[in-house]
Amino acid sequence: MTKSPVSTSWRTRDDIASRPWGGTLREYDLFKELVVGVVVVGLLVLGLSAVFSSPDDPSVTLKSWAQAQPADFVATATAELGGTSGTAGYGPPYNSTPDASQKLGPIDLQSLSGVRLPIDTATDFVISPLQTLPTAPAAIDEWTKASDAQHAAWTTAYADALGKAPDNDPAKVPPGDYGPVPALTGALLAMAQQGTLDPVLSAKGSFYNTDYKASILFLGDGSYFPGLADAQHLTGDQWGMMNETGNYPGQSWLWLFSALYQVEPFKSSPNADVLVVFSMVILTLLLTLVPFIPGLRSLPRRIPVHRLIWRDYYKHR
Amino acid sequence: MTVDHEPVSTADGGEPRFSTWTGKARGWALRRLPPDKLLPEGQPSYVSSWIYVFGMGAVAALVYIIGSGIVLALNGPTWFHVSSLGRFINSTHLWSVELFFMFMVIHLWGKFWMAAWRGGRVLTWITGMLAFVVSIVTAFTGYLLQTNFDSQWIAFQAKDALNAVGIGAWFNVADLGQILMWHITLLPLAVAVVVALHVVLVRMHGVVPPLEAAASDAQLSSATPNPATESEHRK
Numbered sequence A: 001m002t003k004s005p006v007s008t009s010w011r012t013r014d015d016i017a018s019r020p021w022g023g024t025l026r027e028y029d030l031f032k033e034l035v036v037g038v039v040v041v042g043l044l045v046l047g048l049s050a051v052f053s054s055p056d057d058p059s060v061t062l063k064s065w066a067q068a069q070p071a072d073f074v075a076t077a078t079a080e081l082g083g084t085s086g087t088a089g090y091g092p093p094y095n096s097t098p099d100a101s102q103k104l105g106p107i108d109l110q111s112l113s114g115v116r117l118p119i120d121t122a123t124d125f126v127i128s129p130l131q132t133l134p135t136a137p138a139a140i141d142e143w144t145k146a147s148d149a150q151h152a153a154w155t156t157a158y159a160d161a162l163g164k165a166p167d168n169d170p171a172k173v174p175p176g177d178y179g180p181v182p183a184l185t186g187a188l189l190a191m192a193q194q195g196t197l198d199p200v201l202s203a204k205g206s207f208y209n210t211d212y213k214a215s216i217l218f219l220g221d222g223s224y225f226p227g228l229a230d231a232q233h234l235t236g237d238q239w240g241m242m243n244e245t246g247n248y249p250g251q252s253w254l255w256l257f258s259a260l261y262q263v264e265p266f267k268s269s270p271n272a273d274v275l276v277v278f279s280m281v282i283l284t285l286l287l288t289l290v291p292f293i294p295g296l297r298s299l300p301r302r303i304p305v306h307r308l309i310w311r312d313y314y315k316h317r
Numbered sequence B: 001m002t003v004d005h006e007p008v009s010t011a012d013g014g015e016p017r018f019s020t021w022t023g024k025a026r027g028w029a030l031r032r033l034p035p036d037k038l039l040p041e042g043q044p045s046y047v048s049s050w051i052y053v054f055g056m057g058a059v060a061a062l063v064y065i066i067g068s069g070i071v072l073a074l075n076g077p078t079w080f081h082v083s084s085l086g087r088f089i090n091s092t093h094l095w096s097v098e099l100f101f102m103f104m105v106i107h108l109w110g111k112f113w114m115a116a117w118r119g120g121r122v123l124t125w126i127t128g129m130l131a132f133v134v135s136i137v138t139a140f141t142g143y144l145l146q147t148n149f150d151s152q153w154i155a156f157q158a159k160d161a162l163n164a165v166g167i168g169a170w171f172n173v174a175d176l177g178q179i180l181m182w183h184i185t186l187l188p189l190a191v192a193v194v195v196a197l198h199v200v201l202v203r204m205h206g207v208v209p210p211l212e213a214a215a216s217d218a219q220l221s222s223a224t225p226n227p228a229t230e231s232e233h234r235k
């Protein structure tokens, strides 16, 4: 005989849980229950849909951004040219910026893929789109002939000047040694405002495209798009990964994933993402393997919620 | 041509023995899951609790997810922005998913507190967890497929976690074509297969008895004939 008559082990042994039930039965109509279930759930689904509908906020475009906040657009385009934007410094899989990848102790999973989805922000986000214009700005020539050091000097000077200008307005920037940068960013702004940047940024001149990573990353480097997300309680520090637009439940099942981002040591770690994912994998494995883990698997015996669940049975013992 | 492949009775207990692979497979399946176990007309007396509703509720919600998903798929991912019928179908898709997860999570914790992995049911528990995880990934790809502000932002935000663990290079959340394929073919298929396996395993093992069930319980020791199965035995 086992020590405890109430075993919560996964093993098949000679006990009541392992043998086919030899006790009393009750009538139980599987198909009827399924049909009733389908009808009830159907009514719930139709009711909830009729009352609450579903959220559908229109997408942001480069055009809407350039029209709503031209100063932010120009500042972002300058950062893309100078290689100082979030995307430019991201590391794998977009580029090989040193020390940009997240690490789990000594393990660098992020770099294992290498640069598989290469993005050169200056070329891909600014220069190449401008080259699709019927008359490409002459400033492109000046830019491509200059050295990297010269690029950096120009963009830093222009970024500083933009930061100091009233309302960060490019029109109010005093003259300075910015090289072709104002002309390039100004031309890109005009292109975006006319709506001709949207179709070329991700598609890169081909007819079909399904990969929007360039446009998404460019949008994300600015402050307009993240600002809209912030207003919709969607950013990471607002539990955003489980929320959706409007007052809808969203992916509430990701609550623990979101919660970890709100607490230390994750919150302020430069490796927050990899640490959170790793923790979630461990926790999910623990729950999956709980039948094998002594202690954890006895929780149902220690905290007898089962008395409530099987109240009927225990009443008639 | 007539094939004479009557099962040969074994000496012990008269269990049929088959000689072909097909016959052996059938014999194995019939032994593990005889028809009256697959589709029973009765259940043990302890199967009388509200908690048993939620597994079936999740199955029912899944029916609506797949149904509404098919209508959405036939019309393409941008249909619901421009059609009010599309918007309504999209709403039913969203709400059946919300209900599905609600039922599934209640079901999960119910089975946890019942320690429902006991007595050789561990694979039922594991396939349940697998269903949970695969469903989460499926729902995530669905959110990425909305082609609206929400999906733009989710793509921007979610890339970081995926890139940090090295998956983002292959699973590119901003690639609508890739995400569409995952969401409408591979992942639903995986959910359906895992759930089917899960339910078959439940039927194979029978519903787990109460934690404190003991041989001395009235419901186990009573020899009263059972109304639910009696008719079957008489046949």
Ligand code: HEM
Pocket: B051, B052, B053, B054, B055, B056, B058, B059, B062, B104, B107, B108, B111, B116, B117, B121, B124, B125, B126, B127, B128, B129, B130, B131, B132, B135, B195, B198, B199, B202, B206, B207, B208
């Ligand atoms: C896709 C989601 C799921 C569906 C459609 C589903 C469906 C079902 C159904 C219909 C049953 C039998 C009726 C019942 O006891 O409720 C069942 C039993 C069971 N489920 Fe699930 N399930 C799902 C997810 C899960 C999860 C996430 C877990 C836990 C990790 C789980 C663990 C179990 C266990 C252990 C049983 C056997 C219960 C027993 O013997 O009493 N299931 N499931």
